[in-house]
Amino acid sequence: MATETITGSETASQTLLLEQKARSNGDVYRYAALLPHFSNDRYPPLGPFQFSDPGHRALSHSNPRAFLDNASNIIHLTPALGTEVHGVNLANLSGDHKDQLALEVARRGLLVFRDQSDFIDKGGDFYKQWGSHFGRLHIHPTSGHPDGLPEIHLVYKDANSTFNFEVNDSVTTTLWHSDVSYELQPPGLTTFFLLSQPSTGGDTLFTSQVSTLKKFSPPFVTFLRTLKAVHSGVEQAEFSRSGKRGGIVRREPVENIHPVIRRHPVTGEEALYVNKQFTRRIVGLKKEESDTILNFLYDHVAKSGDCQARVHWTPNTVVLWDNRVTAHSAIIDYGESKERRHGARITPQAERPIPAWDGLKLDDSKV
Numbered sequence: 598m599a600t601e602t603i604t605g606s607e608t609a610s611q612t613l614l615l616e617q618k619a620r621s622n623g624d625v626y627r628y629a630a631l632l633p634h635f636s637n638d639r640y641p642p643l644g645p646f647q648f649s650d651p652g653h654r655a656l657s658h659s660n661p662r663a664f665l666d667n668a669s670n671i672i673h674l675t676p677a678l679g680t681e682v683h684g685v686n687l688a689n690l691s692g693d694h695k696d697q698l699a700l701e702v703a704r705r706g707l708l709v710f711r712d713q714s715d716f717i718d719k720g721g722d723f724y725k726q727w728g729s730h731f732g733r734l735h736i737h738p739t740s741g742h743p744d745g746l747p748e749i750h751l752v753y754k755d756a757n758s759t760f761n762f763e764v765n766d767s768v769t770t771t772l773w774h775s776d777v778s779y780e781l782q783p784p785g786l787t788t789f790f791l792l793s794q795p796s797t798g799g800d801t802l803f804t805s806q807v808s809t810l811k812k813f814s815p816p817f818v819t820f821l822r823t824l825k826a827v828h829s830g831v832e833q834a835e836f837s838r839s840g841k842r843g844g845i846v847r848r849e850p851v852e853n854i855h856p857v858i859r860r861h862p863v864t865g866e867e868a869l870y871v872n873k874q875f876t877r878r879i880v881g882l883k884k885e886e887s888d889t890i891l892n893f894l895y896d897h898v899a900k901s902g903d904c905q906a907r908v909h910w911t912p913n914t915v916v917l918w919d920n921r922v923t924a925h926s927a928i929i930d931y932g933e934s935k936e937r938r939h940g941a942r943i944t945p946q947a948e949r950p951i952p953a954w955d956g957l958k959l960d961d962s963k964v
């Protein structure tokens with residue numbers, strides 16, 4: 598195999614080159630059709646759309662957990678966050694069952710389904726059909742996607758290349774975030790799975806932002822409810838423009854203002870909604886005030902192990918989380934193994950974040 602490191606804008610052609618070399622060595626990658634492709638397409642700004650949460654429909658079902666009736670084992674990862682399910686084939690869920698799934702993910706934050714080879718092997722068109730049940734599919738402005746499938750967001754790292762957002766000048770690879778929170782309507786129910794994984798390492802950390810919020814005193818929560826913050830996609834775009842992660846920006850980055858505490862539209866639960874990767878400042882506060890509060894919140898999220906769960910990726914695992922009430926971080930501890938980690942994300946957008954406090958106005962201030 599080639600040993601060069603790929604980080605620049607020549608990545609698309611070099612990915613193909615590496616695959617051709619691998620094939621010539623008799624090593625045909627099973628998911629070659631789902632390798633990252635970096636088209637030079639340009640996308641217009643995302644427009645608003647009407648979102649209706651499928652979890653709402655499940656509230657009227659006689660048994661909103663009927664989709665789990667055939668499960669052979671159900672394990673709560675922690676009391677407040679995460680449930681692991683065995684014996685349910687996601688590929689066979691009916692529309693009603695998918696609605697129930699959305700509600701259950703909203704309630705538990707995170708669901709982990711094992712033994713989902715049927716789902717994973719159905720391929721890209723099925724992934725799109727699956728995700729479209731839950732909302733309009735987000736097309737990422739910078740990440741690689743399978744050729745012809747821009748709705749599928751890919752993460753990818755192997756011995757020769759990395760197409761992840763990886764910061765090298767930090768003492769940790771942990772970077773807590775809620776996916777693309779800079780969008781006006783950030784994602785809700787999100788599906789993610791690995792097509793290839795290292796033999797050990799590469800787990801994913803999750804935290805419940807409902808739980809992290811509950812740790813605060815009532816007066817502090819009352820104060821946070823009055824705040825709104827700027828979320829920015831600029832730094833992510835600049836990372837790509839600097840030649841990393843495929844080196845392409847297909848949609849100009851945006852900044853949007855979201856409430857610091859949002860309310861889930863189905864469960865009504867309040868969740869902390871700031872993250873170190875994309876939140877930049879609290880609107881209306883002086884810089885030192887904003888920095889101090891945000892850094893306190895980021896630090897709280899990072900060190901609250903009693904709000905977190907960790908997913909270990911056994912082959913054919915499919916994970917779903919509600920991006921509105923959780924945050925997560927990759928763990929890049931497998932780099933020296935040179936093994937491939939190749940993941941696909943299906944990312945339906947949801948509602949514009951709803952302030953926990955009805956009196957908070959989002960449109961009366963500039964970014």
Ligand SMILES: [Fe+2]
Pocket residue numbers: 774775776925
């Ligand atoms: Fe993420």
